[in-house]
Amino acid sequence: MYHYDYIDCSWRNGHARKDCVFVITDPNVQGMQGMDVAQVLTFFSFQLRGGFYPCAVVCWFNRVSNAPNDKTGLWMVEPSSIDGHTHFAVIHIETILWSAHLIPVYGTELLPVAIKSHHVLDIFTLFYVNRYADHHAFEIVC
Numbered sequence: 001m002y003h004y005d006y007i008d009c010s011w012r013n014g015h016a017r018k019d020c021v022f023v024i025t026d027p028n029v030q031g032m033q034g035m036d037v038a039q040v041l042t043f044f045s046f047q048l049r050g051g052f053y054p055c056a057v058v059c060w061f062n063r064v065s066n067a068p069n070d071k072t073g074l075w076m077v078e079p080s081s082i083d084g085h086t087h088f089a090v091i092h093i094e095t096i097l098w099s100a101h102l103i104p105v106y107g108t109e110l111l112p113v114a115i116k117s118h119h120v121l122d123i124f125t126l127f128y129v130n131r132y133a134d135h136h137a138f139e140i141v142c
Contacts, residue, residue, distance in 0.1 A: 042057050
């Protein structure tokens with residue numbers, strides 16, 4: 001028997017909340033070397049053959065280098081793609097460690113007024129991983 005549940009990520013009939021998270025990809029390595037950043041598009045779960053599987057659909061970000069930025073001390077990430085297409089995946093929610101806050105790397109031009117906060121992850125191509133978002137992130141991101 002198969003059963004499927006879906007959770008809508010919009011807030012109060014507004015734009016979808018597509019928050020970013022730290023995902024443990026190598027539990028044997030501490031800090032950012034053992035984690036990746038992903039944007040959660042939606043949560044869902046299903047039951048199959050007596051098992052319950054809570055999952056999330058995510059878009060991955062790649063680390064720009066193997067160390068934090070020399071000038072800021074912050075890790076940098078960029079949206080991941082495969083053959084020019086966004087890299088999507090389905091992950092088990094137990095691999096999500098904590099929420100991640102990304103700061104866009106702004107250029108020198110002013111942004112158009114029409115750009116809102118829910119556009120940021122879609123239009124920028126480079127981000128700093130904010131380790132100062134909260135004390136958990138400060139300890140996680142090293």
